[in-house]
Amino acid sequence: MDTPQTILIRPSSIRAAINLFAIFVAMYFSELASFSLSIDEEVAAFRTDSSIWIAQGRWGAYLIERFLIPNPVMPFLAPAIFGVGCVAAYLLVMDAIDKHQLSIAEYACFAIFCAFPTWFFIVEFYSNIAAVGIGMAASALAIWLINKIGIPAAGSRFLVAVAAGGFAISIYQSFAPAILVLGIAVGVLQARAGIERSLSKDLIRVGALVGGSAIFYAVGNAIFKSFTSKRSEYFESLFQPGFFFQHPVVVTGRVLEAMGGALGLDSGTYGVILWAVPLLLILGGWTLFKESSRTTLLLLAAALVCLFIPFGVHVLAAGIMPVRSLVGLPIAVWLFVYLAVTSSNAGISIVSAILLGVVIFQIQVIQNYRQASSYLVDKHDTLLAAAIYDRLAAMRGFDTKRTYALTVFGGRPFATNYPRPPSSTVGYSFFEWDGGNAWRIAYYMKLLGYSNLNGPTEQQVDQTIVRLSTMPVWPAPGSLEIEDGIALIRLGETPSSANRQALARVANR
Template sequence: MLTRQSTIRPAINLFAIFVAMYFSELASFSLSVDEELAAFRTDASIWIIQGRWGAYLIEKFLIPHSVMPLLTPAVFGAGCVAAYLLVMDAIGKQELSIAEYACFAIFCGFPSWFFIVEFYSNIAAVGIGLFGTALALWLISKEDTSPHSLRFLGAVAAGGFAISIYQSFAPAILVLGIAIIILQARAGAGKSLGRGLLHTVFLLIGAAVFYALGNAISRSFVPGSNAYFESLSQPGFLFQHPVVVIGRVAEAIGGIYALNQSTYGVALWAIPLLLILGGWALFQEAPRTRVFLTAAAFVSLLVPFGLHFLAAGSMPVRSLVGVPIAVWLFAYIAVTSRNSRIRVASAILLAVALFQIQVVQNYRQASSYLVDKHDTLLAGAIYDRLSAMPGFDAKRNYAISVFGSQPFVTNYPKPPDSTVGHSFFEWDGGNPGRIAPYMRLLGYSNLMAPTPDQIDRTVVHLSLMPAWPAPGSVEIQDDIALIKLGETPSYMYQQALARLANR
């Protein structure tokens, strides 16, 4: 078992690797869509409505204002480091070699993580959830742990709390459990394969029950619903359109594991090759259980997509927290293979993969930087135009009614399942409920979102105004600022036009 003295230096080294992988994220403060709402949030109960009561507790008592630079991604990094050290201890690694350090970069920096790291309001809690996942499996990894022991009950509580932070940690528990079982078996240690897998399943069931109890208790105090969250649950769609769902899941798997460029916008051809080499190395090294272990390893690649089948085949990339663990498993097996040829080839591929991941990260950072500049300048230009309107009073509050959007165009990749590279002035087709709080964050504190009645009162006139940046694209009517950014109305304004047409 790792002792306090034996973990300090590895922890420092691992965190240094995390900093290298996420330096651009740690050194900047680029707001993503949704952060403009989270920055003004005073009631964390939104997490309870989404079934994430653990995230509620973290925001309520630990990080009440999570939209901040440096700290929240650093907490995520600390969670990654602590989780990795627990995993290394579970598989019997007393000292970390270059291979363990190099593979940590995949564990914490596989690009599917980037889709949640872009949200300051989520990432610290996710780091804690990853630690809880690893802690649960570390607690049951010893041979003398039975489902009736206090150690096992502690594992259930840790796993349940991880799920309460993000429900996607449920499949991640299974993925990491499979990884630990495979690596223990490969080293000739740990529980028997069947017993280890059975205990992991018991842990997952117990953690799910613990989560459900906490969810029932918290929801009794905070009733309500979330349309977006509930839209992700469509189990009936699978039975009505199974071929469509399977096709969507297959497409998602291909994008996530870099079989195409649809997810990251950049080719990561080294990743599929690493997966192949890792699978081949495992098949070679376990003559008696090669089929079982290799099959279990490839199943771990599919487990993170289990929730896709309940969501009509589509889930956000940020929800796939088990994917980096599965990819890490294959990379680790490959670079520590007993076959020298596989080991050398895998080391080269791992170096290439890490470089490609940095390309993805830096492309995202470039897009974030440029869209931030665009939005800051556009917000200032709109406010300057407003302040030049006759009758404008800087001490007076104005609701802004915004028609259309102002897209940000860049030659850098804009991943379709990410907010990176997307402007606050284009999201939702131009949503004043987002634009107003974003501008307030920049210091334009007298701007508010419009009421439905104010939208109805202004939508027809807005539709006839010229679009930005033409003269006349900004007006003031009493306490409402009218801004036309584009010719195509958002869904909200389409509904307003339809309501008026039906009167």
């Protein structure tokens, strides 16, 4: 049995890592070769206090941003680190199931492991993705450690595994179900390969790892939160466990709908239907049923459970969670695809290889749709920002040395014929998000170099809201004004939620 040092220096592992990273580059080439900002990154680019991650319970992300990548909003490097994390995780998984020389099929399946479309919903955020790659590698390391029986000091090894798993969860809480899925997947593949182990004991060990990692995470979370009073209203609003007991049918329906969308059964989630994915799931399940020489039903049940585990958090969140939270789903789908493509039945393996090629092609279609939408909205926002500033600069009394607060009424939507998934920010303009958010727009324009603009105070909003509500809509003449050091612009007809609140405050005075 290999020692930890052996796996690090084995020449075949180095070659495999290079090949796998090349596959990652092929799947994410458009992401690696561009720099398209997503909503929230205009704020992250100016952030000097990374304790916002602690408020969200993500103290591992805080440590990474605080000490490793102070400003993660950058091209190439952030998604490249994610790729390195995926490669490291895949090699650890392959080693755990005693696959030291990767076949063509195993290389091909890596495309699902690292680029199943749910990943795209988190890859779009530069501020998250590098840390998520590190979390992916830490998760796989935890599973690898508890599976290497031949390594001495099992007790201390388990503690290291718990620390690695806990750190992964501290980067993104969705790694908790992902570690469970990964552990079950490795156990299923080991049993299928005939490795002499007890599947039931392996599952108990994985459960203990997840439980220990959760405790490690919770202790760290309590420690880090004791140093800050910040709270995340958005993060706290997601969890509504009582809603399930009040409306179990509604939550169940929402979870099933989310599963169908995430597995590509409709075009609402990704913009295309991934019709080959359910076929691969069926072929993978059939392969496992036919090839397993022992505990057939237990293996199949464990594999099927992997498809449901990533949606467990949905039950605690009234059935609604962003697609980016499904970190464990690519692993679960990869398990079934891997089973199908490596089937001992030649007919199944050939059909599965063809279907895998179809899925990879469809993933590229999804990726390129997103890239086209990002490119066009970036052009739109850049030109709109320039037009706004040009008109502002042409106004009488404008002083380039003075900083102006920006108040906004309504938003200006970006119209495109490319898919704009509802759980994503891709294809949405900085000038339309939140119905027109003055702080977001000001931050975005400052990123472009229009440095003498800033967001408004509540007093400045209330001072200008009535006038804003009567101005013509951009780009009509009079849709932009300067008043007492405040730049007013009406971008849309419909008031945002913040606009309505300001109008209500003024009306109540």
